[in-house]
Amino acid sequence: MAYETIIVEIEDHVALIKLNRPDALNALNDQLMSELATALGEAQQNDKVRCIVLTGSEKAFAAGADIKMMSEKSFVDVFTEDLFTPDSEAITRIRKPIIAAVSGYALGGGCELAMMCDFIICSDTAKFGQPEINLGVIAGLGGTQRLTRFVGKSKAMDMNLTGRFMDAEEAERSGLVSRVVPAKKLMEEAMNAAQKVAEKSMITVMAAKEAVNRSYETTLREGLLFERRVFHSLFATEDQKEGMAAFTEKRQAQFRDK
Numbered sequence: 001m002a003y004e005t006i007i008v009e010i011e012d013h014v015a016l017i018k019l020n021r022p023d024a025l026n027a028l029n030d031q032l033m034s035e036l037a038t039a040l041g042e043a044q045q046n047d048k049v050r051c052i053v054l055t056g057s058e059k060a061f062a063a064g065a066d067i068k069m070m071s072e073k074s075f076v077d078v079f080t081e082d083l084f085t086p087d088s089e090a091i092t093r094i095r096k097p098i099i100a101a102v103s104g105y106a107l108g109g110g111c112e113l114a115m116m117c118d119f120i121i122c123s124d125t126a127k128f129g130q131p132e133i134n135l136g137v138i139a140g141l142g143g144t145q146r147l148t149r150f151v152g153k154s155k156a157m158d159m160n161l162t163g164r165f166m167d168a169e170e171a172e173r174s175g176l177v178s179r180v181v182p183a184k185k186l187m188e189e190a191m192n193a194a195q196k197v198a199e200k201s202m203i204t205v206m207a208a209k210e211a212v213n214r215s216y217e218t219t220l221r222e223g224l225l226f227e228r229r230v231f232h233s234l235f236a237t238e239d240q241k242e243g244m245a246a247f248t249e250k251r252q253a254q255f256r257d258k
Ligand SMILES: CC(C)=CC(=O)SCCNC(=O)CCNC(=O)[C@H](O)C(C)(C)COP(=O)(O)OP(=O)(O)OC[C@H]1O[C@@H](n2cnc3c(N)ncnc32)[C@H](O)[C@@H]1OP(=O)(O)O
Pocket: 023, 024, 025, 027, 028, 063, 064, 065, 066, 067, 068, 084, 085, 105, 107, 108, 109, 110, 131, 132, 135, 139, 140, 141
């Protein structure tokens, strides 16, 4: 399928999805969000794809929802048509792993989009923020909910109430991102991480993703039980036999997703 606001490339089992609205710092309009959902759905269906990397430009991962589109709308418009808060499940229900590679601004919906991914690698130029307060609104795609789970109440309140930006160093220190790398190395680092994930058993990767995500949705007791059940169930796979045999035989495992 031909896209106008994103670019999709598939190489070595990794789908690289690049947000591409350079004149608006990748502001998230309806078309971009719909094309992104379609591309992710296609990556999920494509057997050649084992990991997905989502990125933007050097200057902006995404500067949030399209303010020019929002500015004319009334409460009745946005409430009745459920505007500007697309169902994040189009992204979070993707079972293959998604890595966000963030350079420059990840603000408002851009920060929220990065947080919907499985982990975030950012460049030392990255700036995260929930500046919606400056527009007379609040975050609408997880900036008060996911961000609080990532960085805790105090920092999430600070960012949502003052609208200040968090730099890469603070984002790593606060647990929002997993790694910070020099801007020039960002894509290499993200693609290498994706390759590492792509080498694993897809069944095990999907199970690990589901188990970690469960920790956000349930109690510790239920989460630990879920983890234990999934751990036990993986002993029914050929990939568990292969992984453990490879360790014993001191060789590289050859996973077959079975
Ligand atoms: C998801 C939900 C529910 C809500 C939201 O996300 S609300 C949006 C939250 N985001 C923001 O408030 C950030 C808005 N942008 C900025 O503050 C600045 O653009 C900046 C700090 C990211 C960068 O500033 P800079 O001076 O370097 O660049 P600009 O001249 O301001 O921008 C270049 C170009 O892009 C257009 N732009 C930027 N962000 C958006 C946006 N969110 N929506 C629509 N358009 C955006 C900006 O207007 C300019 O284009 P023009 O020169 O044609 O006006």
